[in-house]
Amino acid sequence: MRVADKMNHAQVINNLNKNRSELSKFQNQAATQKRITKPSDDPLGAARIMESRTEIQGLTQYEKNILSTKAFIEFSEQSLGEVGELLIRAKELAVQQASDGASGPETRRMVAQEINQIFKQMVNIGNRKFGDRFLFAGYNTLQAPFDMTGKYHGDDAEMEVPIDKGAKMAMNIPGSKVFLGKQIGEPIGPSRDIDPNLMEDNSPPMLPSEALRGPASLNPTQQPTDYWGPKAVNIFSTLEALEIGLKTNDKMAIQSSLDFLDDSMSQINLARAELGSRASVLNTGLDTIQKLQVDSKVLESDIEDVDMFELVNNLSRTQNQLEASLTTSGKMIQNSLLDFLR
Amino acid sequence: MAQISSLMSVGRRSMMNSQTGLHTVGHNIANKETEGYSRQRTETHSNMAMGEGKVRIGMGARAATVERTNNPYLEKQIGHERSELATAQGRQQGLSRLEGIYNEQTVEGFNKSLGEFFNAFRELATNPESMPRRTAVKAAAEALTNDFHNMNSQLNDVSKDINSQLAISVNELNSYSNEIAALNKQIQEVEIGGGYANDERDRRDLLLKKLGEVVDIKWTEGEDSTVTVSTANDALLVVGSTASHLDAVASPAREGKGEGDFDIVYYHNDYAQPITLSDRIQGGRLGGLLSVRSGELQTLKNDMDRLAYTITTEVNQAHGQGFNAYNQTGVMFFDHLNDPQGAAEYMKVSSHIASDSGRVAVGRDPHKPGDNRVALEIAELQYAKPVFGGSQSIDEFYNGIIGELGIKNQAINRQVDVKHNIVTQLNNLRESISGVSLDEEAAKMIEMQKHFDAAARLIRTADEIMETVINIKRY
Numbered sequence: 001m002r003v004a005d006k007m008n009h010a011q012v013i014n015n016l017n018k019n020r021s022e023l024s025k026f027q028n029q030a031a032t033q034k035r036i037t038k039p040s041d042d043p044l045g046a047a048r049i050m051e052s053r054t055e056i057q058g059l060t061q062y063e064k065n066i067l068s069t070k071a072f073i074e075f076s077e078q079s080l081g082e083v084g085e086l087l088i089r090a091k092e093l094a095v096q097q098a099s100d101g102a103s104g105p106e107t108r109r110m111v112a113q114e115i116n117q118i119f120k121q122m123v124n125i126g127n128r129k130f131g132d133r134f135l136f137a138g139y140n141t142l143q144a145p146f147d148m149t150g151k152y153h154g155d156d157a158e159m160e161v162p163i164d165k166g167a168k169m170a171m172n173i174p175g176s177k178v179f180l181g182k183q184i185g186e187p188i189g190p191s192r193d194i195d196p197n198l199m200e201d202n203s204p205p206m207l208p209s210e211a212l213r214g215p216a217s218l219n220p221t222q223q224p225t226d227y228w229g230p231k232a233v234n235i236f237s238t239l240e241a242l243e244i245g246l247k248t249n250d251k252m253a254i255q256s257s258l259d260f261l262d263d264s265m266s267q268i269n270l271a272r273a274e275l276g277s278r279a280s281v282l283n284t285g286l287d288t289i290q291k292l293q294v295d296s297k298v299l300e301s302d303i304e305d306v307d308m309f310e311l312v313n314n315l316s317r318t319q320n321q322l323e324a325s326l327t328t329s330g331k332m333i334q335n336s337l338l339d340f341l342r
Numbered sequence: 343m344a345q346i347s348s349l350m351s352v353g354r355r356s357m358m359n360s361q362t363g364l365h366t367v368g369h370n371i372a373n374k375e376t377e378g379y380s381r382q383r384t385e386t387h388s389n390m391a392m393g394e395g396k397v398r399i400g401m402g403a404r405a406a407t408v409e410r411t412n413n414p415y416l417e418k419q420i421g422h423e424r425s426e427l428a429t430a431q432g433r434q435q436g437l438s439r440l441e442g443i444y445n446e447q448t449v450e451g452f453n454k455s456l457g458e459f460f461n462a463f464r465e466l467a468t469n470p471e472s473m474p475r476r477t478a479v480k481a482a483a484e485a486l487t488n489d490f491h492n493m494n495s496q497l498n499d500v501s502k503d504i505n506s507q508l509a510i511s512v513n514e515l516n517s518y519s520n521e522i523a524a525l526n527k528q529i530q531e532v533e534i535g536g537g538y539a540n541d542e543r544d545r546r547d548l549l550l551k552k553l554g555e556v557v558d559i560k561w562t563e564g565e566d567s568t569v570t571v572s573t574a575n576d577a578l579l580v581v582g583s584t585a586s587h588l589d590a591v592a593s594p595a596r597e598g599k600g601e602g603d604f605d606i607v608y609y610h611n612d613y614a615q616p617i618t619l620s621d622r623i624q625g626g627r628l629g630g631l632l633s634v635r636s637g638e639l640q641t642l643k644n645d646m647d648r649l650a651y652t653i654t655t656e657v658n659q660a661h662g663q664g665f666n667a668y669n670q671t672g673v674m675f676f677d678h679l680n681d682p683q684g685a686a687e688y689m690k691v692s693s694h695i696a697s698d699s700g701r702v703a704v705g706r707d708p709h710k711p712g713d714n715r716v717a718l719e720i721a722e723l724q725y726a727k728p729v730f731g732g733s734q735s736i737d738e739f740y741n742g743i744i745g746e747l748g749i750k751n752q753a754i755n756r757q758v759d760v761k762h763n764i765v766t767q768l769n770n771l772r773e774s775i776s777g778v779s780l781d782e783e784a785a786k787m788i789e790m791q792k793h794f795d796a797a798a799r800l801i802r803t804a805d806e807i808m809e810t811v812i813n814i815k816r817y
Contacts, residue, residue: 001774002774002775002779003774003779004381004773004774004776004777004778004779005374005777005778005779005780006374006375006773006777006778007770007773007774007777010766010769010770010773011770014766032448034447034448036447037445037447037448038441038442038445038447038748038751039441039444039445039447039744039745039747039748039751040438040441040747040748040749040750040751040752040755041447041748041752042748043745043746043747043748043749043751043752044745044748046447046744046745046748047741047742047744047745047748049447050446050453050740050741050744051737051741053453053454053457054453054457054737054741057454057457057458057461058457058461058724060461061461061464061465062464064465064468065464065465065467065468068468068469069468131469132471132472133469133471133712137712138710138712139705139707139710139711139712139713140709140710140711140712141470141471141711141712142471142711142712155710157710157712157713159470159712159713159714160467160714160715160718161467161468161714162464162467162718162721162722165725166725168718171468172712304447336780336781336784337780337781337784337785338780338781338784341784341788
């Protein structure tokens with residue numbers, strides 16, 4: 001083949017360009033530690049990296065949501081724990097006063113005072129805030145859910161918070177459920193005047209005021225025999241009935257309130273159990289999310305990070321190639337017949 | 343019967359031949375670096391022999407022609423491949439700009455603001471009463487609209503860039519057409535007299551290749567040695583010694599606005615109506631750029647508009663049903679958009695929201711500060727499938743754009759490499775045939791020099807013989 005000078009030069013330039021652009025590519029990879037610096041380096045990989053980044057971004061937010069939901073739930077649970085203790089104290093007092101052995105009208109009147117205190121404390125707990133928000137007010141979070149008579153001003157809503165793609169978790173238990181027994185089960189026990197607007201669907205029936213005095217077991221309409229599920233109790237009216245019983249020295253009323261106090265305690269325990277199970281779901285969710293975050297990052301790194309061993313190998317190989325090109329090019333360009341003519 | 347005088351004239355012609363040869367060698371060496379140059383060779387023919395019968399004496403040689411060493415078919419093929427390479431390079435240039443806009447591999451971009459926008463609503467859902475979180479939603483929305491505007495204006499920049507390149511390329515193309523027309527005339531004049539217009543033909547071949555790099559052309563050489571060049575199917579650029587011109591003019595959409603696209607138009611003659619060629623140009627750098635402009639660039643702009651429109655309307659729909667801190671309902675989160683056209687440019691957080699983040703609606707019922715259902719609904723839009731009739735979610739749609747751009751760029755890069763290799767190989771082949779080799783020219787130079795020496799020696803010998811003849815009488 002006839003070799004013209006331009007061919008030599010073009011070849012030399014071509015080869016050097018090729019070597020140098022390859023070298024610069026590897027050098028760029030070494031500097032960024034990334035195999036993909038633009039989508040065309042690996043379109044599928046690039047799209048997967050984007051997906052994985054969105055995933056991580058979402059997971060980070062869900063992690064934050066879980067942590068704040070968890071704090072809210074744990075605080076609610078702790079508050080209900082205090083409610084439980086108050087109820088235990090109320091029951092102790094009621095048991096003491098249920099018989100005539102250790103008490104009389106005088107002591108009962110004094111104990112009524114303490115029950116009144118417990119009632120007030122209960123209202124305070126019902127109005128407890130987490131930050132600026134009332135724990136037990138449903139959606140009505142900026143207004144105290146209970147007034148001093150134990151009347152409820154919140155609603156029955158549960159605030160749902162996204163805790164994973166497509167998964168939501170309620171962060172609150174409305175006060176109407178915990179304290180008034182709404183939405184729990186068959187309503188029993190003494191009731192009281194409650195704003196009918198706030199108690200729509202399965203609100204406890206308005207009972208005649210005589211019912212304040214008779215034990216529940218005496219009234220067959222209040223506790224159907226074929227019903228065995230959780231019983232819905234209005235804790236405030238239970239305490240109020242006890243207080244009235246104590247004040248009026250009504251032993252029967254005190255005795256009947258014992259049952260309602262037990263039911264109140266199980267109502268609180270039910271709510272605590274629900275909160276507890278939510279918290280444990282959140283804990284599991286948190287673990288999963290943290291693991292997913294790591295997994296996504298590993299995946300991202302697998303796709304876009306360079307393999308250092310391979311890169312170093314490639315770098316030294318192209319370096320050698322470039323040197324070889326330069327050496328041979330120098331020799332090839334120099335030689336000419338003209339150098340040998342004298 | 344050999345004459346001494348004819349011996350002298352054989353020597354003299356021989357000297358002249360070698361001088362012509364040396365001249366050609368010089369011309370070759372001088373044009374070694376000239377682009378498109380084909381090496382030339384002096385062809386000598388032996389002269390008619392003299393004498394009768396069995397004694398016919400050769401009368402030396404004469405320089406018959408100076409011809410270029412060239413393979414016209416190869417030249418045409420190179421022209422074709424260079425044109426295709428230029429098409430691919432034009433597309434590559436446009437596509438790599440577009441890729442740059444959507445490149446989020448090493449920097450944070452649109453995808454992140456999109457995620458943050460929805461995350462802000464998710465965060466708000468955990469604490470719907472919080473003003474700082476509402477403000478964060480507003481800020482995230484403003485960042486998102488800013489990103490839409492940025493992407494849109496970057497896409498417009500690419501469009502402007504392509505348009506200004508069109509205008510420049512048209513000038514380049516017209517100057518090539520003019521020169522080809524002029525060369526047509528020169529070549530015709532030279533070759534009608536029987537000569538070879540070597541250098542002019544080299545130049546014309548080169549210009550045809552360069553013209554082919556600007557637009558896709560077809561050309562044929564006629565009997566009269568002139569080439570006829572046409573582009574975009576049937577627009578004649580050069581016929582004989584006249585050239586028609588292309589021009590870049592404002593498209594109807596651009597008219598009077600200072601922004602928008604240029605159209606390429608063709609004037610058959612100075613008085614003819616312009617014919618728009620923009621849609622018909624398929625190849626060359628112009629074809630590549632035009633295909634990106636009317637294809638990928640337009641698609642991306644439509645996609646961004648579609649995305650902006652979808653987010654605006656879906657968010658507004660959810661938001662409009664909610665109640666804000668003032669217990670107002672029906673407040674738009676983004677300014678209302680009538681249709682997707684230009685949505686990426688006009689998308690804007692509504693002035694109500696921008697001036698007071700208390701107007702962000704979070705709940706579905708009035709007077710319920712803890713109601714977070716609207717925030718939940720908006721956050722879920724990220725994974726819902728509202729784009730393009732519900733086949734893709736917003737995320738999937740945007741990531742799909744990036745994947746597709748990546749694939750297109752990868753393909754065009756590969757195509758440019760392949761075409762580049764082909765052109766290099768063909769160029770090598772051409773140089774192997776037509777290129778100047780200094781070794782060869784040096785050898786030729788020595789050969790010619792020796793030839794010249796020998797011819798001179800011949801004349802001296804003839805001279806001596808002549809002298810001998812003249813001196814016969816003295817002895």
